[in-house]
Amino acid sequence: MATGRTHRPATRSRGIPEATVARLPLYLRALTALSERSVPTVSSEELAAAAGVNSAKLRKDFSYLGSYGTRGVGYDVEYLVYQISRELGLTQDWPVVIVGIGNLGAALANYGGFASRGFRVAALIDADPAMAGKPVAGIPVQHTDDLEKIIKDNGVSIGVIATPAGAAQQVCDRLVAAGVTSILNFAPTVLSVPDGVDVRKVDLSIELQILAFHEQRKAGEEAEAVLEAEAAAAKEIREGPDGDVPAVMPA
Amino acid sequence: MATGRTHRPATRSRGIPEATVARLPLYLRALTALSERSVPTVSSEELAAAAGVNSAKLRKDFSYLGSYGTRGVGYDVEYLVYQISRELGLTQDWPVVIVGIGNLGAALANYGGFASRGFRVAALIDADPAMAGKPVAGIPVQHTDDLEKIIKDNGVSIGVIATPAGAAQQVCDRLVAAGVTSILNFAPTVLSVPDGVDVRKVDLSIELQILAFHEQRKAGEEAEAVLEAEAAAAKEIREGPDGDVPAVMPA
DNA sequence: TAATGTGAAGTTTTTCACAGCG
DNA sequence: CGCTGTGAAAAACTTCACATTA
Known part of the structure; x- marks a missing residue:
């Protein structure tokens, strides 16, 4: 993920x-939902359930942020929303560009949760001249030629790549050269970036393949279970219904 | 992620x-690219570079599959493609349904890499009656009412949820009730499912928030670096250019 | 001889279980 | 009393470094 540049261990940041x-974004989402329902406080147990994690893990996670809970009571929802938002850097607004306005790019541009918290789509960029000027999600698409200028004019540091795989590395290089230091990559390619640039990837086919692996394993186990059941049934026929009897036939 | 149902540790499967x-899908993609370029063999070093991991990790990963390499030579590309495919369960075809054919659902339906390896879009399902019958990516959209029938008729065990957050849990419940045991969730919600059902989630806003965290940290470090530089400069003014001198002013 | 395969060491993450506090 | 915060133990994962072998 290339978190480098300083001398700290790359896997930890700010302790x-x-x-x-x-997991913080997960907690934040659950807390926001509680906040909207005007729930004042929440226990680690409840919040953990809402976020789909276990409560010891959640408490340990929060312990890295500080002691924001009250023993015997739980956590103040509003306060925690604020603290986590601050920790994640969402108290400021991050201008984001999306490059590659195909189906996926359009979907991302239209994604509501985007604007709501901390992020603002500063520009949409596509290589197709026919797209230029067309509004998507109310934002006019601009041509790739102007990528560098767009990045600089808007002070963009986060870029989203939704281009075909073939174009991704080149787009990435231009983004980085123009000053982008965080990239979210939807193209099915490994991007190489200099130290100090973070890349996260979202990859449909990888996720599906992981599911297929587990799916296959389940099928295998079912087959195993059937075999075991059959073996048990066969054994019962050989040995009689009560099992613990010395076998008449060799095992 | 709910990998349960049997007595094995949930985090490991088949050892x-x-x-x-x-990571196997990553290796597989890199290997497929090599295969297309007719590269016969590859070393752990080269393959690791292509997949963006380190070579010791890759070798350790492969060691769980078996001894498929040749010392002094490397790995046979074709053979490894086959072994990994088999391990991931991609030698069979998995019918997949996509529920929620908005921008994102359409993007997913159009995604090429889908059909290529192991997956087949068996059906597209949407709640909007106006969508029914319309072809997306050449596949006619069907109405949610028929969800259960579609799942059963096609023997679908993998479902993709691309609906708004509000509908996701309900869709999920229906998919599971109809026999789906693996779910890829694009809706920004925590899904609850019974044991034995795997859920993986893909969440734009979580990824962006993680990037924002690191982005903020970088900015903080720059500020720190500036402060340190300023402090050093100030110190130099106070102490003169060679540093190790007893301070005249209090630290 | 070059590169795999792997014990062993090191690191990170999770979980346990309970002391401590409101 | 109830629930947080956290040391300590356990588990998972990564990395090292080298014996092994084609």
Whole structure:
């Protein structure tokens, strides 16, 4: 993920373990939902259930942020929303560009949760001249030629790549050269970037393949279970219904 | 992720660590690219570079699958493609349904890499009656009412949820009730499912928030670096250019 | 001889279980 | 009393480094 540039261990930042950072958005979402329902406080148990994790893990995660709970009571929802938002850097607004306005890029541009918290789609960029000027999600698409200028004019540091795989590395290089230091990559390619640039990838086919692996395993186990059941049935026929009897036939 | 149902540790399956499973698709993609260029063999070093991991990790990962390499030579590309495909369960075809044919659902339906290896879009399902019958990516959209029938008729065990957050849990419940045991969730919600059902989620806003965290940290470090530089400069003014001198002013 | 395969060491993450506090 | 916060133990994962072997 190339978190480098300083001398700190790449996997930890500000003393907060990477695994914890990855869960903070989950907690934040659950807390936001509670906040909207005007729930004032929440226990680690309840919040953990809402976020789909176990409560010890959640408490440990929060312990890295500080002691924001009240023993015997739980956590103040509003306060925690604020603290996590601050920790994640969502109290400021991050301008984001999306490059590659195909079906996926359009879907991302239209994604509501985007604007709501901390992010703003500063520009949409596509290589197709026919797209230029067309509005998507109310934002006019601009041509790739102007990529560098767009990045600089808007002070963009986060870029989303939704181009075909073939174009991704080149787009990435231009983004980085123009000053982008965080990239979310939807193209099915490994991007190489200099130290100090973070890349995260979202990859449909990888996720499906992982599911297929588990799916296959389940099928295998079912077959095994059937075989075991059959074996048990056969054994019962050989040995009689009560099992613990010395076998008449060799095992 | 709810991998349960049997008595094995949920995080390991068939003796292959979950972290390894998650990387196999990466290796497979790199190997497929090599295969297309008719490269006959590859070393762990080269393949690791192509997949963006380190070579010791790759060798350890492969060691869980068996001894498929040749010392002094490397790995046979074709053979490894086959072994990994088999391990991931991609030698069979998995029919997949996509529920929620908005921008994102359409993007997924159009995604090429889908059909190529192991997966087949068996049906597209949407709640909007106006969509029914319309072809997306050459496949006619069907109405949610028929969800159960579609799942059963096609023997679908993998479902993709691309609906708005509000509908996701309900869709999920229906998919599971109809026999789906693996779900890829694009809706920004935590899904609850019974044991034996795997859920993986893809969440734009979580990824962006993780990037924002690191982005903020970088900015903080720059500020720190500036402060340190300023402090050093100030110190130099106070102490003169050679540093190790007893301070005249209090620290 | 070059590169795999792997014990062993090191690191990170998770979980346990309970002391401590409101 | 109830629930947080956290040391300590356990588990998972990564990396090292080298014996092994084609």
